[in-house]
Each structure stands twice: as C-alpha cells, then as structure tokens.
Amino acid sequence: MLFVRPARLADLDAIAHMARTAQPVLHSLPHDRAALEARIALSEDSFRAEVDFPGEEFYLFVLEDAATGRLVGTSSLIAAAGYAEPFYAFRNDALIHASRELHVNRKIHALQMSHELTGKSRLAGFYIDPSLRGDAAAHLVSRARMMYVAMNRRRFTPDVFTLLLGVTDEAGVSPFWEAVGRKFFGRDFKDIEMASGGRSRTFIAEVMPAYPIYVPLLPESAQRVLGEPDTSALLAYDIHLEEGFEPDRYVDIFDAGPVLTAQVDRTTSVAANESRVVREAVGTSASAAGGASYMVASQRGGEFRCVLTTLPPLPEGGHHHGAPHHAARGVAPLDSAARAALDVQDGDLVRCAPLRRETPETEDQSMGETQ
Structure with missing residues (x-):
C-alpha cells in the first residue's frame, strides 16, 4: 500500500535522487546535497513547531510503498510564499x-x-516516479497536502x-x-x-x-x-x-x-472533511457495497499519515465538517495494510474526504468525467 508521510533526514538519499531526476525541476528540492539536507531539516522543524500563524515553515511530504519501503513520490507545502x-x-x-x-x-x-x-500558502514540489501506473498515486501525493491543511488550519493562510x-x-x-x-x-x-x-x-x-x-x-x-x-x-x-x-x-x-x-x-x-471511527474491515468490501474513493488521514502520535482507500458513504446527514473528533458519526472500515500505514488501531479517529465531491450540478454527469 502507498501512503504519504513527512520526510525525514533518513530519506535524504532517496529524495536527492528524485530532486536530480524530476522533470520539471522541483524548486523546493535543491540539487546540492547540503542544501537539500538543510531543506529536509527545516521541514522536520516545521512539522514539530507550535505554529499560531503561517511564517517561514516548509513541509516536505514523501510517498512511500509500505511493502518495500521505497519512496516513489514527493510534494511540499510552503506556509507563506515569498516569506x-x-x-x-x-x-x-x-x-x-x-x-x-x-x-x-x-x-x-x-x-x-x-x-x-x-504571503499566501503554496502547494509545490509535486513529483511521481514514472514507473507508477494509473492516477491514484498522483492524487494521493498531491491531495494529501490539503488533508494536512484541513487538519492544521492555523499553519496556513485562508x-x-x-x-x-x-x-x-x-x-x-x-x-x-x-x-x-x-x-x-x-x-x-x-x-x-x-x-x-x-x-x-x-x-x-x-x-x-x-x-x-x-x-x-x-x-x-x-x-x-x-x-x-x-x-x-x-x-x-x-x-x-x-x-x-x-x-x-x-x-x-x-x-x-x-x-x-x-x-x-x-x-x-x-x-467535505469528516471524522470517522476506525473499524477492522470484514466481510464484503466497501467497493462492492457501493463505496467510493476517500482520502483518509491520521495524526496519531503527532505524525501525519494519509492513504487513499475505499469507504462506504456516511448515513444521510452524517457530514461533520469542522466538527470536533468526539462528534464523529460513521465508521472507516480499514484493512490491516491501511491501518498499519496510518498507524491507527480499531477505535481510533481518522479524518476522511472523498476523492470526488458530488454536487447537485455535477452529480448526473460525474460518471462521464475523468479523474
């Protein structure tokens, strides 16, 4: 399973390879190894910092293959462009x-x-390994950034x-x-x-x-x-x-x-963000039961994790944008791979957002659109 997490200094070699091979050039990832190491250190400091308003923080994410430990993508968030x-x-x-x-x-x-x-927050540094097939990984590494924004609003501009x-x-x-x-x-x-x-x-x-x-x-x-x-x-x-x-x-x-x-x-x-309770997935898959693709994120232990998986829809009126965690309604049935990637257990809370958001204007035509 692929999942997104913050970059670490231990990822330096893999990130340096991506910085050298990425086309177009990733401005957020310098080719100079010492400068890149400093950039990753700034990201680690930014994730750890207590932030009340956006400043010079820089957040670097990586896309990891849980089965192999290989990094296959990266993206970044700049709290205030041109700080x-x-x-x-x-x-x-x-x-x-x-x-x-x-x-x-x-x-x-x-x-x-x-x-x-x-001074506005900026999404930058999007890169996906050319060997990956399909669009799912690209959606995950790109949109995980906005899941992080949704869970940490004070760190970013409106x-x-x-x-x-x-x-x-x-x-x-x-x-x-x-x-x-x-x-x-x-x-x-x-x-x-x-x-x-x-x-x-x-x-x-x-x-x-x-x-x-x-x-x-x-x-x-x-x-x-x-x-x-x-x-x-x-x-x-x-x-x-x-x-x-x-x-x-x-x-x-x-x-x-x-x-x-x-x-x-x-x-x-x-x-469309909502809080759900983790449950072990059993029996019929969510996909077979009319589920949809969801971004699912956690910050258990303070470290952000995000995966793309299939979840059943919430009951009518079950959306709770901005609701506190204890107000969660609905469950997130996750298999063992997803739970391990998110570092969550049965009963923990996760934040979920649909890959596609249906609206009255687009609901009838969405099946003919390309993700």
Missing part, C-alpha cells in the same frame, strides 16, 4: 487606450509583474495557490520565455529556472520589466501558450481542479504557465 523575498508572477490586466478625437476606445491585454501572491509548468517543446524550450524572458536575461530557460528558487529572488525584480508587456506585440506562439499547462502537467492540473482550485488572473513570469488558486474553506479536503 523572505517577494513571490513574483505576471498579472493579466486589460488596459484601456482611448482617443476622443479619433473615436478610438481599445482594451489591450497586458501583463504586469506583480507580487500580490506573496487562500492557497499553486504554479504549474507552462508549455515547452520536446527540447524544453518555452515559446513565452523566448519571446520575453530571454530578451532581458539573455540566458536559457532551464538556467533561470534553477536560479530563480521558485520565483522568490531579488534579481527577478532587477531584470524583468517593471512596465506592462502588451500581449498583442508578442509572437503568436507566445500568445497561444498564455495560462496553458504543459502536457506533462495536465494530470496535476486536473487533480487541482478536482480539489477545487481554479485558474486565476496570474501566469508564471518565465513560461506563462497557469496559476491556480483556491479558498481553503471551499476545497474538497476541507468542505
């Missing part, structure tokens, strides 16, 4: 150019460098965002970078990607233009990719939409990739 330095993105604006004499009134699409996302890879060709060349970034930096896209540290570097403000970039003046190839995810980011894009994220008015300053934002209270992992 030390502003976090930069392009804001999509519409500028009005008008002349009463010529009877001209035109709305022109322009990009303005902005640091308005600074709004959260993520930045996805923009369109690049087979050689890793970004049409938007070639049209804009290269003109100012005079260097390859990958070089600046490595140096940017996740868009929180002073040199970005020093080199990138402070004045608007008029989109109609850009080559068509650059205009076409504005806010579009790369094919390699389509799965992550869909997972975030399923969680409740939406494209916002921002795009990445280097490759024009989409910025997705969400109000934490409206995400599936928070709005």
